[in-house]
Amino acid sequence: MRILFLGDIVGEPGRKAVRSRLHHIKTQEDVDFIIVNGENSAGGRGITPKICGELLKAGAQVVTTGDHVWDQREIVEYFPKQPLLLRPLNYPAGTPGNGSVIVDTEKGKVAVINVQGNTFMNPPLANPFLAMEEEVKRLRKEEGVKVIFVDFHAETTSESIAMGWHLDGTVSAVVGTHTHCQTADEKILPKGTAHLTDAGMCGPDVSVLGRSVESVVWRFKSGMPTRFPVAKGQVRLCGLIVDIDEDTGKATAVKRYNELLELGA
Amino acid sequence: MRILFLGDIVGEPGRKAVRSRLHHIKTQEDVDFIIVNGENSAGGRGITPKICGELLKAGAQVVTTGDHVWDQREIVEYFPKQPLLLRPLNYPAGTPGNGSVIVDTEKGKVAVINVQGNTFMNPPLANPFLAMEEEVKRLRKEEGVKVIFVDFHAETTSESIAMGWHLDGTVSAVVGTHTHCQTADEKILPKGTAHLTDAGMCGPDVSVLGRSVESVVWRFKSGMPTRFPVAKGQVRLCGLIVDIDEDTGKATAVKRYNELLELGA
């Protein structure tokens, strides 16, 4: 089974590019299952029910998020209605939404987990290393799921890389999100887990993390409060493609996805 | 002129690999000038005068550092004697050592600047965006240098990417260090500055940022104080190769360097 994951979709440019390109990639790359991170899809801040619906309609089977999950207030009430939208697993019990979902596919069950790091991240959530141990056990033992894909939303490379090793052999893939900058270290760890420290984003290429260059540079220079408009221009799609043996749940191949789209693509 | 930069060298495995491989890379890639970041070369923590001397002898022309620069106390007294070793530029006036150096080469002057980010970094230093404006102006106006290479030691992708844009057209290259994980976004910015968000490290491949996997995972799980021994095994060398037009100081080509060495290479 081949899974495509696309990193943090930023604003309208990111959404448009993903929606227009997803079917093509699916066909071209012979993808069975698509996961996208939508935490910045609504103007760079959060996601709305409408946008989530569009991403699912465009071909994503599961939409993950991160620290920006609640930026659009209306999303809170949407969670109970839409199990294919995830928020980080390690929020307290009782938080709207879920941190994982199991989807039935022609090639068997696929579980997706979304979990958030604790280093330099807000708010502080339950220890993601302990939370993942428990959740993976539940999915494997109680639910009998073999193919498990993890979106670990984390700031630091140490936490992201450590999570890959921590879960090696118990999940199919661990991919980082949140830094919006794709790392060049895709690999299959010794016990069969695919890993990439950060998937990168789907957003304007001439930008700082999807935001206008001028606004972010000005902020760093001046320390003054600044609006950070989503940038314009060509969009780069970043993510990961993982081949997984559905009988064992082990990754058999991994490659980074990184495509710069022409304007109007 | 072709410049090779190698990211944070971690411990004895990193040092050994760099020393044994540097001459070969220089020849193979036809490199004119070599810069290495040595902030973790002494057991993962700082650098000693002896190690700095060895790196220079092995072919590095300039050694940069970062937040770990002072980890080995003896380095403080070494700085005044060794201008080819840099500490971050944005320390206060009067701090031992320098944040930049100009080296005469057969192909003209090369300036190297080492500067540290302020986001999630310790200690807080002077604003690196303002410090760089001033230093680049000085090097270009007063010193007449055209080829300027910048090692920006920073934690977050936003600060690192913004610095590239901030300096675009005024320096030849801006490469990030500190995260120990190579990013996949090498590019030449519109006005001619080569950029890579993070160069990655030169250290053990099976590791978390060069440290033993078990120790770091245990730390994240338990929260308990932990020693983080430098890992063993095959070493990966990560960095950047930039071609620069020495008449204009503009980058004409950029590629990531990323090589996994066999044991005992």
Next chain:
Amino acid sequence: MRILFLGDIVGEPGRKAVRSRLHHIKTQEDVDFIIVNGENSAGGRGITPKICGELLKAGAQVVTTGDHVWDQREIVEYFPKQPLLLRPLNYPAGTPGNGSVIVDTEKGKVAVINVQGNTFMNPPLANPFLAMEEEVKRLRKEEGVKVIFVDFHAETTSESIAMGWHLDGTVSAVVGTHTHCQTADEKILPKGTAHLTDAGMCGPDVSVLGRSVESVVWRFKSGMPTRFPVAKGQVRLCGLIVDIDEDTGKATAVKRYNELLELGA
């Protein structure tokens, strides 16, 4: 000369209480000069030109701020017109407003400085310890000012206490703001500088830093985004009263001000 300083005024309750009470305190305590911190006076976030004007009219001679200074956008244009409103000194050159002001009084010149800490504070500003050395020197040498009052807006007790010692003997008083919680360590340091780690706030007593208890507790429990309305009910006024020998600039007496006002006071 007797100076009254009142800590961060929070929202309408804080403003009302200060305005209604300031004249009484001035008379009762025989105060010569009044400084108030207004960084939270506009609904808890920043200050407006109108509110600043009211505070000055109510008897404050200088209004200081802190990290919330820019929360109300209109304040940016107000700064050039109103030198009695201060923003932190250690913003870059060219930032609207000033970090210090000299006021002529019947008992001689009084300088007030507002400066921001760097530990756990945003944005990162220039090193406040170095910035203060320079500014105090300028005020004493170039301007010949003896009475200098410092509002150090800082998060940690270590930075706040260290600043007191750093400036001991060169300024009349250093009082911390920002934590909204008055500390119990008022003292005169050996060389004559009055010090209090934090002045505390002027805001609703049943609150968490002036905000509604329920909202803040809910935030800590849930990690969910939350509005933090300014609390209601009785207001506590917190600050410091310092007696200063205007011939030497040394503090001769210091006492905390801490008064719980009846509703409708």
Next chain:
Amino acid sequence: MRILFLGDIVGEPGRKAVRSRLHHIKTQEDVDFIIVNGENSAGGRGITPKICGELLKAGAQVVTTGDHVWDQREIVEYFPKQPLLLRPLNYPAGTPGNGSVIVDTEKGKVAVINVQGNTFMNPPLANPFLAMEEEVKRLRKEEGVKVIFVDFHAETTSESIAMGWHLDGTVSAVVGTHTHCQTADEKILPKGTAHLTDAGMCGPDVSVLGRSVESVVWRFKSGMPTRFPVAKGQVRLCGLIVDIDEDTGKATAVKRYNELLELGA
């Protein structure tokens, strides 16, 4: 029942002062139960089995700690042998030691809980607000304890004050530690819980948090690595005295303890 709590004991000066003075305070103030925070009692960093034994022998009935709990390695093995020494409650299951203890006294059971904040604190631990809800419930329902004293080791005033309100009516007292600076806001909350945002420390008065003034100021000025020796000279003892109705567990009176001892006291 009257409980005396003393804040973070710093180094030998703090230890000596506490040991020499504790019996006197107990008699003078007619104290029934004594709790001290010992996280900095061993040279400012952690606590040793020997020092813990001495504090207990000197009259403390329970010793709490905080983020420095593990600084002295030998303490790890001591925890299973000494239930009167606490580490923060919100470490993961399986961590050596306990976060609470119930002590039988002539006036009934007293429970002490030690818990750590998550804002600007390392390592990140489980949500202290949720952890406390559970633990307090257990102590009250399962153990039938009425008198519960909480040492909340936290950096920010917001987290510390919010915890007081969160636990109001379910415990007898919540006192903050860690900032080493006593706050002036002791109170009994509406439902009967005594609260003080920070107890302050027991350590050298001329110091920055117990460390030598010169070393800390130098660190803030230079950003250079610095040893922070425990300061010398007169010691100030800081803490809280709470009267509790042992039938209801409600606080009936609260006062800060703050005494500057003569040298050699």
